[in-house]
Amino acid sequence: MNNRKLKNSELVRKTVEEFKQAEKTPIIVILDNIRSLNNIGSVFRSADAFLIEKIYLCGITATPPHKDIQKTALGASDTVVWEHVEDTLKLITNLQQKNIHVCAIEQAENAIFLNDFQPIKNQKYAIVLGNEVKGVQQLVVTASDSVIEIPQLGAKHSLNIAVTNGIVLWDLFSKINY
Numbered sequence: 001m002n003n004r005k006l007k008n009s010e011l012v013r014k015t016v017e018e019f020k021q022a023e024k025t026p027i028i029v030i031l032d033n034i035r036s037l038n039n040i041g042s043v044f045r046s047a048d049a050f051l052i053e054k055i056y057l058c059g060i061t062a063t064p065p066h067k068d069i070q071k072t073a074l075g076a077s078d079t080v081v082w083e084h085v086e087d088t089l090k091l092i093t094n095l096q097q098k099n100i101h102v103c104a105i106e107q108a109e110n111a112i113f114l115n116d117f118q119p120i121k122n123q124k125y126a127i128v129l130g131n132e133v134k135g136v137q138q139l140v141v142t143a144s145d146s147v148i149e150i151p152q153l154g155a156k157h158s159l160n161i162a163v164t165n166g167i168v169l170w171d172l173f174s175k176i177n178y
Helices: 016-021 037-049 067-073 088-097 138-143 161-177
Strands: 025-032 052-058 082-085 101-105 125-130 146-149
Touching: 025 037, 025 088, 025 161, 037 052, 037 067, 037 161, 052 088, 082 088, 088 101, 088 125, 088 138, 101 138, 125 161
Parallel strands: 025 052, 025 125, 052 082, 101 125, 101 146
Antiparallel strands: none
């Protein structure tokens, strides 16, 4: 087997304008008080990869342009639509009124394991990722329509939010599109 790495010039990449015009995956990402600028940038990059509709940056979550966000986003903050909202709870209430199903990504009682979660066709979803130390605020978890947990078998039982975002987006993207 001869597997040659592709050159950047061989990859079919969308321009910023093509990205903005493309049909989006019906997923919104909500960052609830994220401290790490590198995590924020990484979330933008994953959102770009899976044609995510929008990112909401809530509370203390920093916003572009910022050099540490840009360092990991690699320009994805220019393609993915984003908005800063102060209050995560008010935001999810507004989204729910628009028939958007809100899923907190958290370890909680009665959480659904990600591998068992089956998105419904033509339903729009919003996933909420929480602070690196405290997680998703309890009020937000309580108000969410679902709580999704990534099954973990190790000693730590926690993942970096950028990693969590990538896992959840890939899983939902693949279930929605394939």
